[in-house]
Amino acid sequence: MAVTAPIRHIEGGLTAPRGWQAGVAVCGVKAFTAGASALGDEQREDLTVLYSESACDAGGVFTTNRVKSASVIIDQLHLANNRVQALVVCSGNANACTGAQGFKDALQMAKQTADRLDLDPNQVLVGTTGVIGRNLPMDAVKRGIAHACNRLGRDQGELAARAIMTTDTRPKTHAVELEMAGVTVRVGGMAKGSGMIHPNLATMLAFISTDAAVAPGWLKAITKRVADRSFNQVTVDGDSSTNDTFLILANAAAGNEPVEPATPEAELLEGAIVAVARELARSIAQDGEGATKLITVRVTGAADSEQARLAARTVASSSLVKTAVHGGDPNWGRILCALGYSGAELALDRLRLEIAGLPIFSLGAGLDVDLSAVRRAFEGAEIEIHAELGLGSGEAEAWGCDLSAEYVHINADYTT
Amino acid sequence: MAVTAPIRHIEGGLTAPRGWQAGVAVCGVKAFTAGASALGDEQREDLTVLYSESACDAGGVFTTNRVKSASVIIDQLHLANNRVQALVVCSGNANACTGAQGFKDALQMAKQTADRLDLDPNQVLVGTTGVIGRNLPMDAVKRGIAHACNRLGRDQGELAARAIMTTDTRPKTHAVELEMAGVTVRVGGMAKGSGMIHPNLATMLAFISTDAAVAPGWLKAITKRVADRSFNQVTVDGDSSTNDTFLILANAAAGNEPVEPATPEAELLEGAIVAVARELARSIAQDGEGATKLITVRVTGAADSEQARLAARTVASSSLVKTAVHGGDPNWGRILCALGYSGAELALDRLRLEIAGLPIFSLGAGLDVDLSAVRRAFEGAEIEIHAELGLGSGEAEAWGCDLSAEYVHINADYTT
Numbered sequence: 049m050a051v052t053a054p055i056r057h058i059e060g061g062l063t064a065p066r067g068w069q070a071g072v073a074v075c076g077v078k079a080f081t082a083g084a085s086a087l088g089d090e091q092r093e094d095l096t097v098l099y100s101e102s103a104c105d106a107g108g109v110f111t112t113n114r115v116k117s118a119s120v121i122i123d124q125l126h127l128a129n130n131r132v133q134a135l136v137v138c139s140g141n142a143n144a145c146t147g148a149q150g151f152k153d154a155l156q157m158a159k160q161t162a163d164r165l166d167l168d169p170n171q172v173l174v175g176t177t178g179v180i181g182r183n184l185p186m187d188a189v190k191r192g193i194a195h196a197c198n199r200l201g202r203d204q205g206e207l208a209a210r211a212i213m214t215t216d217t218r219p220k221t222h223a224v225e226l227e228m229a230g231v232t233v234r235v236g237g238m239a240k241g242s243g244m245i246h247p248n249l250a251t252m253l254a255f256i257s258t259d260a261a262v263a264p265g266w267l268k269a270i271t272k273r274v275a276d277r278s279f280n281q282v283t284v285d286g287d288s289s290t291n292d293t294f295l296i297l298a299n300a301a302a303g304n305e306p307v308e309p310a311t312p313e314a315e316l317l318e319g320a321i322v323a324v325a326r327e328l329a330r331s332i333a334q335d336g337e338g339a340t341k342l343i344t345v346r347v348t349g350a351a352d353s354e355q356a357r358l359a360a361r362t363v364a365s366s367s368l369v370k371t372a373v374h375g376g377d378p379n380w381g382r383i384l385c386a387l388g389y390s391g392a393e394l395a396l397d398r399l400r401l402e403i404a405g406l407p408i409f410s411l412g413a414g415l416d417v418d419l420s421a422v423r424r425a426f427e428g429a430e431i432e433i434h435a436e437l438g439l440g441s442g443e444a445e446a447w448g449c450d451l452s453a454e455y456v457h458i459n460a461d462y463t464t
Numbered sequence: 465m466a467v468t469a470p471i472r473h474i475e476g477g478l479t480a481p482r483g484w485q486a487g488v489a490v491c492g493v494k495a496f497t498a499g500a501s502a503l504g505d506e507q508r509e510d511l512t513v514l515y516s517e518s519a520c521d522a523g524g525v526f527t528t529n530r531v532k533s534a535s536v537i538i539d540q541l542h543l544a545n546n547r548v549q550a551l552v553v554c555s556g557n558a559n560a561c562t563g564a565q566g567f568k569d570a571l572q573m574a575k576q577t578a579d580r581l582d583l584d585p586n587q588v589l590v591g592t593t594g595v596i597g598r599n600l601p602m603d604a605v606k607r608g609i610a611h612a613c614n615r616l617g618r619d620q621g622e623l624a625a626r627a628i629m630t631t632d633t634r635p636k637t638h639a640v641e642l643e644m645a646g647v648t649v650r651v652g653g654m655a656k657g658s659g660m661i662h663p664n665l666a667t668m669l670a671f672i673s674t675d676a677a678v679a680p681g682w683l684k685a686i687t688k689r690v691a692d693r694s695f696n697q698v699t700v701d702g703d704s705s706t707n708d709t710f711l712i713l714a715n716a717a718a719g720n721e722p723v724e725p726a727t728p729e730a731e732l733l734e735g736a737i738v739a740v741a742r743e744l745a746r747s748i749a750q751d752g753e754g755a756t757k758l759i760t761v762r763v764t765g766a767a768d769s770e771q772a773r774l775a776a777r778t779v780a781s782s783s784l785v786k787t788a789v790h791g792g793d794p795n796w797g798r799i800l801c802a803l804g805y806s807g808a809e810l811a812l813d814r815l816r817l818e819i820a821g822l823p824i825f826s827l828g829a830g831l832d833v834d835l836s837a838v839r840r841a842f843e844g845a846e847i848e849i850h851a852e853l854g855l856g857s858g859e860a861e862a863w864g865c866d867l868s869a870e871y872v873h874i875n876a877d878y879t880t
Contacts (some may be wrong), residue, residue, distance in 0.1 A: 114805070114810045115804030144800075145812070145825065145830060146829060147829030147830075179795065179797060180796075180797020181796060181830040288805055290797075290801050290804060379595070380596075380597060381560065381596020381706075383597060384596060384597070384706075385705055386570075388531030388706060389529045389530070393530075394530045396529065399597065406845070409561065412561075412563040412564070413562060413563030413565070413566075414561060417859040
């Protein structure tokens with residue numbers, strides 16, 4: 049599925065594609081949620097409205113957690129109509145484990161946004177992220193929705209990416225453009241980090257917009273596949289938060305012929321969407337809580353691509369590998385150990401391991417390697433670990449970050 | 465399977481049962497492995513020989529990792545004869561990923577020990593733990609074996625437990641005695657901690673001895689079941705190191721009638737073995753790297769006991785729960801989140817959650833709880849989390865520890 053047509057990086061994030069607007073507002077959700085007596089504890093933007101000038105074809109994948117935020121359940125309902133046109137995201141409160149009130153609140157968020165934008169409530173999706181088990185401060189949220197809708201604009205992709213953050217240290221956006229049959233099509237996106245990312249993931253939210261016209265249902269068909277090659281290689285199915293959400297929305301503003309499944313255009317557009325998704329996924333890994341280094345794990349020669357994905361993300365999420373990388377400790381046995389328990393087929397005598405291009409292990413035993421060179425590689429800001437399993441043609445990448453003492457400090461004191 | 469006969473705690477650890485001896489020696493294995501130029505970097509005991517005065521009935525369970533230490537493979541072979549009489553354990557080097565030389569070295573360890581004790585090499589089991597991917601310093605190991613065999617004695621259970629440690633901060637032993645048909649029977653044990661315990665476990669070694677006489681093959685039949693109720697609730701199948709080993713050995717020195725399967729005596733003895741195993745498992749959790757608190761997670765009302773075990777250990781191993789407990793942060797949403805992704809059946813409106821006896825969540829929503837009382841509970845040295853799932857009769861406990869910044873410091877710099 050190689051995409052050979054040039055894909056150009058452009059500015060603008062989620063609002064780079066035509067017909068997309070965003071608006072943000074300050075609600076003080078986190079302060080209200082934590083029970084602060086007054087507004088103003090935290091004056092940063094925490095409510096975001098995304099708006100498309102026309103109804104979209106949409107696809108979504110959500111957390112596999114059995115405990116789901118009310119937002120996730122509402123979104124699954126609203127997506128069924130496939131005429132979504134807006135999204136409202138509130139940062140600072142997950143609206144999960146909040147009982148019947150939580151559902152009322154999530155529906156109210158959709159309804160308030162729909163009223164302001166002259167849409168039907170089921171055309172609005174809802175995202176929430178933050179502390180579990182507290183009710184939303186709905187008065188503040190309603191004021192925020194009104195304010196954000198009044199401030200909608202086409203150049204607010206970066207602001208929106210900033211407003212959905214929780215413990216993220218920087219906004220995560222990416223956008224590209226490409227030519228399809230003479231028409232310029234754009235794909236944009238933004239994400240908020242998954243905090244600790246793995247093993248159990250503070251919420252990851254990721255939204256991709258495009259101005260391409262697509263056949264109805266096409267996005268729904270590809271969303272899981274895109275996630276498997278991007279966000280699911282940072283997070284892990286079955287190991288996800290109550291709120292994880294990944295949406296792709298296409299509004300047809302580019303004026304191209306609608307992209308039909310299984311055509312060269314479909315392959316091109318999916319490639320561009322995957323490119324944006326992978327860049328966002330890498331950004332999430334790079335900005336893991338307390339992270340100082342990006343770890344890319346590449347597995348080749350696996351029995352199949354599912355096993356390659358499994359092996360790569362197991363290594364990327366091993367706490368022992370993460371701490372070794374953090375400490376610049378060339379303890380490569382931990383990488384083999386993680387491959388060993390990943391569940392992927394393994395034949396030790398066929399496995400070759402390289403760290404930052406340095407051969408480390410081959411033919412069932414460690415090579416006589418200059419450990420100080422490995423140590424220097426571990427000290428870089430980006431580390432590539434490559435395991436060639438020698439069994440088949442399965443390939444995958446996964447992204448993680450080192451585990452630092454700072455991670456513990458952040459998470460030991462999150463609600464307080 | 466309630467055991468009602470009194471089980472008394474006794475001193476002596478693994479050598480508390482009759483006919484058991486231990487001897488230890490200083491080899492400097494870690495210093496040699498790390499490439500130190502001279503002996504003496506680390507003068508603590510690191511080689512242990514355990515010896516039974518008669519051949520044993522034995523059972524063992526081992527790591528599920530596809531990358532297995534040579535020791536594990538040799539043990540699996542030697543157990544097949546079921547006449548084990550000694551065990552040699554070397555701490556500081558895992559002898560894993562060491563190719564053909566690793567197997568030769570593991571066999572040599574068995575052979576050297578057998579020669580000294582006048583046994584057949586296949587009567588000797590081998591345990592190793594430490595850094596992966598380095599060859600054993602066999603000259604030092606051989607000297608150590610000779611020395612340890614010369615120092616065998618019946619009161620060395622505590623010394624032996626100390627000599628198998630790696631990053632453990634204290635030795636882990638437990639022993640009990642009980643009456644069976646008028647005969648006093650003893651069960652003893654020792655373990656070394658699993659370092660980080662979870663998610664991917666530095667090596668856990670656990671050995672249980674008894675002087676009970678048992679029908680041949682009985683221990684083999686119960687070992688996995690004992691592990692499921694103890695060590696597997698600290699570690700996780702499929703998430704294990706290259707070297708994890710749990711052995712039970714019975715030498716018949718008590719002179720009781722051999723315990724036959726499915727008798728009241730079998731139930732009694734299994735109960736005593738489980739009691740020792742659970743105490744060792746708790747000690748491992750309590751001494752996790754950087755741990756300051758023991759977390760006990762009790763799940764009741766699960767659909768079945770397998771699901772109860774799964775749910776309990778998922779909560780106990782959640783990094784977000786562990787850091788929250790460390791920080792004394794009453795963020796109970798993380799517990800529900802972990803239950804949600806555990807894979808166990810869950811109906812949120814039936815779930816009841818208590819922390820340290822304080823009701824926290826019921827009927828699908830958080831209770832109006834005094835968070836400062838929860839916070840005080842989190843500040844204790846032992847925290848019990850209890851989730852009643854309201855679905856069936858499955859029950860289990862799991863043990864974990866908090867995640868501290870100290871953990872990161874230990875693991876960022878392990879080989880160096």
